[in-house]
Amino acid sequence: MSFSLPADAAARPTPFYLYDLALLDRTLAAAQQAARPRAMHVHYALKANANAPILDRVRQHDLGADCVSGAEVQRALDTGFAPQDIVFAGVGKSDAEINRALAADIWCFNAESGEELVVLNELAAAQNRRARVALRINPNVDAHTHHYITTGLDANKFGIGLSDLAEVLDLLATLPQLELVGIHAHIGSQITNLSVFAVLSRKLNEVQTWLEDRGHTLPHLNVGGGLGIDYHNPDTQAVPDFEAYFRMFDQHLERRPGQQVHVELGRSLVAQCGTVVSRVLYVKRSQQTNFAILDAGMTELIRPALYGSYHLIQNMSSTGSRQLYDVVGPICESSDTFGREVTMPETRRGDLIVIRSAGAYGEVMASNYNLREKAEAVYIGEVLSGVKQKV
Ligand code: LLP
Numbered sequence: 430m431s432f433s434l435p436a437d438a439a440a441r442p443t444p445f446y447l448y449d450l451a452l453l454d455r456t457l458a459a460a461q462q463a464a465r466p467r468a469m470h471v472h473y474a475l476k477a478n479a480n481a482p483i484l485d486r487v488r489q490h491d492l493g494a495d496c497v498s499g500a501e502v503q504r505a506l507d508t509g510f511a512p513q514d515i516v517f518a519g520v521g522k523s524d525a526e527i528n529r530a531l532a533a534d535i536w537c538f539n540a541e542s543g544e545e546l547v548v549l550n551e552l553a554a555a556q557n558r559r560a561r562v563a564l565r566i567n568p569n570v571d572a573h574t575h576h577y578i579t580t581g582l583d584a585n586k587f588g589i590g591l592s593d594l595a596e597v598l599d600l601l602a603t604l605p606q607l608e609l610v611g612i613h614a615h616i617g618s619q620i621t622n623l624s625v626f627a628v629l630s631r632k633l634n635e636v637q638t639w640l641e642d643r644g645h646t647l648p649h650l651n652v653g654g655g656l657g658i659d660y661h662n663p664d665t666q667a668v669p670d671f672e673a674y675f676r677m678f679d680q681h682l683e684r685r686p687g688q689q690v691h692v693e694l695g696r697s698l699v700a701q702c703g704t705v706v707s708r709v710l711y712v713k714r715s716q717q718t719n720f721a722i723l724d725a726g727m728t729e730l731i732r733p734a735l736y737g738s739y740h741l742i743q744n745m746s747s748t749g750s751r752q753l754y755d756v757v758g759p760i761c762e763s764s765d766t767f768g769r770e771v772t773m774p775e776t777r778r779g780d781l782i783v784i785r786s787a788g789a790y791g792e793v794m795a796s797n798y799n800l801r802e803k804a805e806a807v808y809i810g811e812v813l814s815g816v817k818q819k820v
Pocket of ligand 1: 618653
């Protein structure tokens with residue numbers, strides 16, 4: 430199916446984020462179809478997109494919530510996720526954030542250091558509660574993705590290094606308010622070479638056996654997120670291959686009877702359903718290149734500027750002869766560039782330009798740099814009535 434804009438798009442002020450909720454439904458259903466028969470639980474990583482209408486859909490499809498801040502925990506609660514379906518990860522949880530999550534009695538804290546365990550124990554004691562914890566381990570597995578979004582290497586700040594695990598376990602034994610329920614790992618994002626998930630599974634198997642040898646049984650394994658999407662083909666590959674992803678864990682992760690396995694997917698669930706819609710402000714022809722200057726910039730979608738990421742860019746208004754353009758935003762930074770030497774039909778002021786696959790890590794990473802106003806979110810498809818909080 431090729432992409433089209435809703436009939437009223439031309440009448441709307443730009444830029445705006447456009448979300449296709451029917452595609453989101455299909456994507457969530459496909460993920461659940463692959464996960465459920467394997468008794469794997471998908472927790473949606475709110476960090477990818479935390480808009481209430483999106484979260485409402487996620488909840489309707491029965492996914493849990495993976496949160497990385499107190500505000501995300503709060504948003505998950507506000508949009509109706511049950512506390513037992515919420516996990517809280519993050520390398521730097523503040524006391525206030527921990528207290529909020531403790532008070533809500535969420536299912537699990539993914540703890541990233543011994544010091545964090547000590548603080549969690551103290552805060553839980555003050556609330557007269559016990560907290561369930563999973564230890565986030567750093568498995569030292571290379572996800573072969575952009576170095577900014579690789580998280581499972583020894584050089585990264587995340588998780589507990591395997592060589593420190595024995596010490597952390599000794600410490601945990603002295604912390605009466607904490608109950609060890611499992612291990613957690615997340616090795617990176619936009620992973621397209623699925624074989625790294627086999628490597629991760631084998632590492633987790635080793636850690637599990639090592640823990641069992643020390644008398645710890647784990648009711649819960651959390652393998653993180655990271656499944657990548659096809660940024661080049663958002664129409665033909667709109668729904669990622671969840672079957673292939675879950676099959677990797679099926680084949681390589683050693684599960685104990687009754688053990689719960691969680692995955693924390695973000696991007697693969699929401700990226701393809703979101704689009705940045707913008708207008709051409711000016712076309713500037715320089716000696717070297719043609720610039721198509723948009724009214725959207727890195728303030729609406731920072732991924733190209735921050736990671737050099739590719740997003741498909743399409744002119745929805747013109748059918749003229751094809752030419753090359755550098756597609757840039759209005760922000761006072763040279764990195765405010767969505768794509769160089771992009772082939773588009775002849776482009777003029779006022780043309781509508783879409784930047785695809787922007788549903789994940791787009792709106793959530795928006796800023797008001799240059800005092801820009803927040804772009805609006807527009808939804809195609811029914812916004813469910815259960816939305817409690819307006820975004
Ligand atoms: N779990 C943990 C602990 C994470 O750190 C992340 C993402 C996820 C799950 C979800 O991963 P996903 O399925 O979305 O790959 N802003 C970057 C991506 C940063 C990802 C951070 N962690 C980007 O735009 O590419």
